[in-house]
Amino acid sequence: MTDETPILDDAIIAELRESVGGDDGFVAELAAAYLAEGPDHVRAMEEAMARGDVAGVVRPAHTLKSSSAALGAMRVSVISRAIEHAAREGRTEGLETAVAEARTAWEQTVAAMNERKLAG
Amino acid sequence: MSVALVVDDSSVNRMLLARHLASIGIDSKEAVDGRSALDALKTYGDEVAVVLLDVMMPEMDGYETLAAIKSDEALRHLPVIMISSVDELDSVARCLEMGAADYLPKPFNPVILAARVRASLADKRLHDVEVAHAEAQAMLLETIERQKAELSRFLSPQVAALVSSPEGEQLLAGHRREATAVFCDLRGFTAFSDSAEPEEVLGVLREYHAAMGELIVEHGGTLEHFAGDGMMVFFNDPVPQPDHVERAVRMALAMRKRFATLAMRWSKLGFELGFGIGMATGYATLGRIGFEGRYDYGMVGAAVIVASRLSSMAEANQILLNPRAHAAVEDIVAVEPVGELQLKGFSRPIPTVNVVGLRAGNAGVETAAAVLSHG
Numbered sequence: 070m071t072d073e074t075p076i077l078d079d080a081i082i083a084e085l086r087e088s089v090g091g092d093d094g095f096v097a098e099l100a101a102a103y104l105a106e107g108p109d110h111v112r113a114m115e116e117a118m119a120r121g122d123v124a125g126v127v128r129p130a131h132t133l134k135s136s137s138a139a140l141g142a143m144r145v146s147v148i149s150r151a152i153e154h155a156a157r158e159g160r161t162e163g164l165e166t167a168v169a170e171a172r173t174a175w176e177q178t179v180a181a182m183n184e185r186k187l188a189g
Numbered sequence: 190m191s192v193a194l195v196v197d198d199s200s201v202n203r204m205l206l207a208r209h210l211a212s213i214g215i216d217s218k219e220a221v222d223g224r225s226a227l228d229a230l231k232t233y234g235d236e237v238a239v240v241l242l243d244v245m246m247p248e249m250d251g252y253e254t255l256a257a258i259k260s261d262e263a264l265r266h267l268p269v270i271m272i273s274s275v276d277e278l279d280s281v282a283r284c285l286e287m288g289a290a291d292y293l294p295k296p297f298n299p300v301i302l303a304a305r306v307r308a309s310l311a312d313k314r315l316h317d318v319e320v321a322h323a324e325a326q327a328m329l330l331e332t333i334e335r336q337k338a339e340l341s342r343f344l345s346p347q348v349a350a351l352v353s354s355p356e357g358e359q360l361l362a363g364h365r366r367e368a369t370a371v372f373c374d375l376r377g378f379t380a381f382s383d384s385a386e387p388e389e390v391l392g393v394l395r396e397y398h399a400a401m402g403e404l405i406v407e408h409g410g411t412l413e414h415f416a417g418d419g420m421m422v423f424f425n426d427p428v429p430q431p432d433h434v435e436r437a438v439r440m441a442l443a444m445r446k447r448f449a450t451l452a453m454r455w456s457k458l459g460f461e462l463g464f465g466i467g468m469a470t471g472y473a474t475l476g477r478i479g480f481e482g483r484y485d486y487g488m489v490g491a492a493v494i495v496a497s498r499l500s501s502m503a504e505a506n507q508i509l510l511n512p513r514a515h516a517a518v519e520d521i522v523a524v525e526p527v528g529e530l531q532l533k534g535f536s537r538p539i540p541t542v543n544v545v546g547l548r549a550g551n552a553g554v555e556t557a558a559a560v561l562s563h564g
Contacts, residue, residue: 081296088209088297088298088299089208089209089212090212095208098204099201099204099205102200102201102204103201105200106199106200106201127245128198128245128246128247131245132198132199132245134274135199135202135274135295135296136199136200136201136202138274138295138296139201139202139205139295139296139297140201150276154276
């Protein structure tokens, strides 16, 4: 299911830009902040999984879900959302795979944002 | 400018919210979790007008933070808008039950954000106005209480109570009623104040006022005014007194007795002073008299003038009554006629009596002879 979701949703990025009055500088700042804090959330999910702390996965997944959605990084957002829900309900089956998928999607997102020079 | 406290662990969310808030003229302070949000509220105090609060945060989450804000007397009134994604509506419901003002769905829509924040700010302003109003009201009540207390030092106790009572305005407006007016003053006071030192004059007046004032209050008289050594007291108003004439006579007798004690001491100092009283009962108009800035609660009518004239004609130690006053107390006082007095301003002479004392059998028998024997 996640493969159908675009790495970056251009329509959402356009909407974001419009909502701040076409301020590209602000969008760049926002993208830079996202790229700076994103790795912490991905790593936090991986570390929680590694020590078997399923509940500890919930918060970083939740945060990554919403900040990704704000910047149109929809694949990371959708995967994070699935992880958040599974972890909250204690469903561990496939959770490790999902976290690995999130890592992959995250790296693809960084590449796509850099390619478009979103963060300036 | 209004200030919002944005509490979210995601810097992307904080930046976006701050940006949207700035576009509707609202400054932002930021906090990364509940604990730093509570610290910020302590630091910025009243500056913050609304809190935008994320639910899922490290350290202290949105529930705990909201509970802390709502249980703090100083912060309770602060509107808190929960930031929430659409799949968290259960937690939103819980937060609204806990006292959150509203919620803001993620991803943020600037129009919804502006509408919800503005609504919360309006509530907050209304609350602040109510608080300010309540404070002003409390201050006003305190001032009124203080003025009443202050006022009662200048007015007779009955009039002070009347001024503060619900029916006060109606009574102040003026009404007719039978009342008894009592005038008293010192004989020989003018000569005394001409020859004595001012300190001695004031000392005598102070003693005299203190002694007589006590008796006026004790008998329930309403002191209308005093001017130097003269005083005017009336009875049966504003508090109705069915026995007003008797009260007036008993007060006059008590005054005469008290004066004798004072006079004895003064005479040792070489001050020769006497004391006379005139009293009249009749219908009169009572209420507010005077002009803006200086009003008295007064009694106006023929009885007042008769009492005043009788007081000027009274010799030392005399208590002169008009016929109506005499008729009301003839069973309890012993009198002697002093004749039909021609009073200035009255065409017909007025049969007048002097009170000698209470008749035997009436409590506290006092006779003029007993009083005179003091001196």
